[in-house]
Amino acid sequence: MSDMTAPCNTSGEQAVTDLALDLHWTWNHATDRLWRQLAPDIWDHTRNAWAVLLNTPRSRLRALLATPDFRDMLDQLVRAHAESREKPAWFTQACTMAPPPTIAYFSMEYMLDEALPIYSGGLGNVAGDQLKAASDLGVPVVAVGLLYAQGYFRQGFSATGQQEALYPINDPAQLPITPVCDGNGDRLRVPFRIATGQIWLRAWRARVGRTVLYLLDTNDPDNPPAIRCITTQLYGGDDTLRLRQEMVLGIGGWRLLRVLGLRPDVCHLNEGHAAFAALERACGLMEDLGIPFVHALTIARAGTVFTTHTAVPAGFDRFAPELVRRHLDFYACHDLRTDIAEILALGQGEGAAPDAPFNMAWLALRVSGAVNAVSRLHEQVSRALFNPQFPRWPQGEVPVSHVTNGVHVPTWDSAAADALWTSATGKDRWLGTLEEVEHGVRAIPDHDLWHSRMQARAALVGFMVGQHSARACFMGGRHECGMPPPAFGPDVLTIGFARRFATYKRPDLLLHDPDRLARILTRADRPAQLVIAGKAHPRDMAGQALITRWMEFIRRPDVQGHATFLVDYDMSIARRLVEGVDLWINTPLRPWEACGTSGMKVLVNGGLNVSEPDGWWAEAGAPDVGWVIGDGMDHGEGPSRDAHDADSLYTLLEHEIVPLFYQRDGEGVPRDWVAIMRESMARLTPRFSANRAVRHYTHGFYLPAAAAYRARLADGGAKAADIGRWRQAMAAGWADIRFGTLQVTRVADRWRIHVDLHLGSITPDMVRVQLYADVPAGSPIVVPMTAGAGGRDGSVSYDAEVDASRPATDYTPRVTGFHPDVSIPLEASFIAWQK
Numbered sequence: 041m042s043d044m045t046a047p048c049n050t051s052g053e054q055a056v057t058d059l060a061l062d063l064h065w066t067w068n069h070a071t072d073r074l075w076r077q078l079a080p081d082i083w084d085h086t087r088n089a090w091a092v093l094l095n096t097p098r099s100r101l102r103a104l105l106a107t108p109d110f111r112d113m114l115d116q117l118v119r120a121h122a123e124s125r126e127k128p129a130w131f132t133q134a135c136t137m138a139p140p141p142t143i144a145y146f147s148m149e150y151m152l153d154e155a156l157p158i159y160s161g162g163l164g165n166v167a168g169d170q171l172k173a174a175s176d177l178g179v180p181v182v183a184v185g186l187l188y189a190q191g192y193f194r195q196g197f198s199a200t201g202q203q204e205a206l207y208p209i210n211d212p213a214q215l216p217i218t219p220v221c222d223g224n225g226d227r228l229r230v231p232f233r234i235a236t237g238q239i240w241l242r243a244w245r246a247r248v249g250r251t252v253l254y255l256l257d258t259n260d261p262d263n264p265p266a267i268r269c270i271t272t273q274l275y276g277g278d279d280t281l282r283l284r285q286e287m288v289l290g291i292g293g294w295r296l297l298r299v300l301g302l303r304p305d306v307c308h309l310n311e312g313h314a315a316f317a318a319l320e321r322a323c324g325l326m327e328d329l330g331i332p333f334v335h336a337l338t339i340a341r342a343g344t345v346f347t348t349h350t351a352v353p354a355g356f357d358r359f360a361p362e363l364v365r366r367h368l369d370f371y372a373c374h375d376l377r378t379d380i381a382e383i384l385a386l387g388q389g390e391g392a393a394p395d396a397p398f399n400m401a402w403l404a405l406r407v408s409g410a411v412n413a414v415s416r417l418h419e420q421v422s423r424a425l426f427n428p429q430f431p432r433w434p435q436g437e438v439p440v441s442h443v444t445n446g447v448h449v450p451t452w453d454s455a456a457a458d459a460l461w462t463s464a465t466g467k468d469r470w471l472g473t474l475e476e477v478e479h480g481v482r483a484i485p486d487h488d489l490w491h492s493r494m495q496a497r498a499a500l501v502g503f504m505v506g507q508h509s510a511r512a513c514f515m516g517g518r519h520e521c522g523m524p525p526p527a528f529g530p531d532v533l534t535i536g537f538a539r540r541f542a543t544y545k546r547p548d549l550l551l552h553d554p555d556r557l558a559r560i561l562t563r564a565d566r567p568a569q570l571v572i573a574g575k576a577h578p579r580d581m582a583g584q585a586l587i588t589r590w591m592e593f594i595r596r597p598d599v600q601g602h603a604t605f606l607v608d609y610d611m612s613i614a615r616r617l618v619e620g621v622d623l624w625i626n627t628p629l630r631p632w633e634a635c636g637t638s639g640m641k642v643l644v645n646g647g648l649n650v651s652e653p654d655g656w657w658a659e660a661g662a663p664d665v666g667w668v669i670g671d672g673m674d675h676g677e678g679p680s681r682d683a684h685d686a687d688s689l690y691t692l693l694e695h696e697i698v699p700l701f702y703q704r705d706g707e708g709v710p711r712d713w714v715a716i717m718r719e720s721m722a723r724l725t726p727r728f729s730a731n732r733a734v735r736h737y738t739h740g741f742y743l744p745a746a747a748a749y750r751a752r753l754a755d756g757g758a759k760a761a762d763i764g765r766w767r768q769a770m771a772a773g774w775a776d777i778r779f780g781t782l783q784v785t786r787v788a789d790r791w792r793i794h795v796d797l798h799l800g801s802i803t804p805d806m807v808r809v810q811l812y813a814d815v816p817a818g819s820p821i822v823v824p825m826t827a828g829a830g831g832r833d834g835s836v837s838y839d840a841e842v843d844a845s846r847p848a849t850d851y852t853p854r855v856t857g858f859h860p861d862v863s864i865p866l867e868a869s870f871i872a873w874q875k
């Protein structure tokens with residue numbers, strides 16, 4: 041704790057400081073009354089406990105601490121806080137491994153709270169929400185990221201309505217983080233040797249309930265200016281800067297964990313950005329066990345999990361090989377004691393030309409023991425993207441599974457929704473396995489659901505009025521300042537659309553026919569109001585032009601009071617929106633949205649979704665929980681597809697959604713609308729929660745990865761050495777493998793299929809031989825073939841029987857590598873087919 045930021049160390053002041061420095065306050069509202077009492081204006085304005093504390097005069101804090109009421113409240117909060125950290129959690133029962141494993145989580149961005157602005161959007165949202173859920177569930181995660189001096193750009197607008205990129209400074213003293221110190225209380229600096237000398241990484245700690253997030257930055261006064269700038273901006277700069285950031289995150293991040301004495305069993309790569317962490321992890325194992333790089337990497341990868349988040353090749357970070365050579369040559373020689381060519385091969389991929397780009401996703405594939413996509417549909421898309429890395433393997437066997445993302449529900453629920461859910465399903469509802477939650481929500485009466493909806497919408501509408509007036513005043517010149525506030529109505533159907541303005545998200549789909557949209561919004565008997573938000577990357581001119589189109593629409597005289605744009609879409613704007621809207625619109629070009637999370641945030645608050653059947657909505661969308669745009673058929677890409685989808689969306693709004701909202705009974709309650717709300721809340725909220733996702737990761741990935749890693753680590757890495765010998769023998773003999781001719785005989789209603797296989801120097805226990813047959817729109821048939829007698833010419837005969845209901849020619853014998861401890865084909869993609 042630096043003296044600048046900490047109140048002096050009396051126990052009461054320290055207790056308040058500790059509470060403010062634990063980001064637990066961002067989702068647990070027990071301490072809200074404390075912050076409001078300290079500085080009501082700052083708290084209501086910023087919702088930032090740390091800002092409240094920094095701006096509360098010491099004298100005021102001391103005076104309050106001297107009053108028994110305040111002191112009692114504080115003591116009570118401190119006790120509850122300690123209990124929330126220490127009481128046994130879900131993980132204690134879920135994990136039988138002793139000692140329990142530690143999971144290191146790496147991500148370029150974390151969206152935890154607007155008080156710590158080191159995020160851009162969806163990826164950071166997933167990381168932040170999973171970290172909070174890990175805290176709730178007691179999963180021992182330690183997270184690693186970067187501290188950006190300017191974060192991601194903030195959005196402003198010029199007087200003419202052009203987006204402007206603003207970069208306010210993230211002064212570390214004003215962020216809810218503390219510098220990491222060594223055992224002597226001195227600031228920890230992580231050394232990093234590069235070809236031109238020594239540089240230093242600084243480390244910070246953010247507490248997130250039971251979990252800790254470590255952040256690195258390069259802004260050490262002792263570093264050269266070019267190095268100090270590495271961590272200035274998130275997703276700014278060129279390839280060189282990005283590569284350097286990823287080196288700091290991956291290599292620096294893992295090194296920091298080692299310096300802190302941590303030896304995580306599992307390393308979870310949230311996107312390929314941090315894949316260098318596996319190299320540094322191998323480096324540590326080389327040192328610990330005295331083994332060469334290849335064996336160390338074989339051990340490390342068993343404990344590495346890679347989550348891919350993109351649905352398009354352009355979403356992968358790719359670097360010129362020359363750039364990688366320049367930056368990693370020294371590290372490869374000096375730290376990994378290997379040739380840079382070997383590192384390049386890991387990222388250039390299968391059969392690559394020497395000048396092929398170095399792809400961080402290919403690197404991540406080659407340093408991981410398990411790979412997952414982020415929705416069911418995205419699993420299919422990812423298999424197609426990764427298939428070239430598994431040549432001659434059928435797409436269906438590309439080793440990618442999926443864990444659909446979820447959101448941290450306590451972060452995104454409104455106070456009204458929180459109260460409603462607490463009465464229906466209890467206070468600890470997000471700390472366990474959620475089985476009771478669905479049941480409890482189904483029992484909430486229509487009236488209560490609708491009442492909480494009305495309250496939440498009114499709060500958003502109040503906010504919209506204030507923001508709209510402020511912006512009109514600022515952008516429209518003085519004459520607009522005196523205008524009456526726009527007439528947004530607290531009872532009017534409120535529709536939200538907030539997105540990164542990336543073209544594939546089609547933020548202009550609703551504007552396909554602006555007059556039709558205006559008619560939908562302004563019907564006298566059934567009005568609607570639209571609230572838009574979103575940022576376009578400063579270099580994305582097309583995205584900025586789309587924002588301008590919205591600005592033009594909002595200025596139309598006929599839609600005044602029916603549409604507004606909220607500036608600077610960030611977590612606080614997102615929170616207001618998802619709490620208040622009745623309907624959330626999502627219009628990506630299928631299948632480009634890997635998952636999408638914003639629509640999940642409205643679930644708990646009783647908002648409904650109308651969305652393309654892409655990402656998570658391809659799993660969730662159904663008539664009893666919301667609306668699906670389009671007919672589920674593919675209509676190509678381009679203008680006709682857009683026209684088709686836009687028409688579908690308008691038609692849904694005109695004929696189903698808006699009328700349903702206004703179809704009231706004698707008591708003014710839209711019973712059919714509320715029925716959809718209830719079903720959406722009960723069925724979808726638990727399913728698309730980070731709680732569910734983190735439990736899935738724990739059982740399906742973390743615990744198996746930890747066990748595999750420990751097995752490979754045992755006996756000085758004996759298994760890894762064995763795998764290395766197997767791999768060498770396979771590589772040496774593989775090219776000589778030949779299939780002989782196939783013999784097929786019919787025995788009653790079975791085919792008996794026989795084939796000879798010339799294995800050369802490879803022995804039968806090193807391979808598996810199978811019959812393979814495709815099944816249209818289903819999983820393929822794979823039947824093991826049994827080895828029989830060895831022939832005189834060094835060949836081995838293989839036999840299998842299959843049902844004769846399909847032609848024998850459908851079945852093709854194939855041979856793949858086999859080793860009991862190796863994941864096939866992820867770790868070894870040897871495969872040959874009988875022609």
Ligand SMILES: *Cc1c(COP(=O)(O)O)cnc(C)c1O
Binds near residue numbers: 161637638
């Ligand atoms: C939730 C959220 C996102 C991600 O939303 P998508 O639906 O995945 O596009 C982006 N930005 C902010 C500020 C968010 O709160």
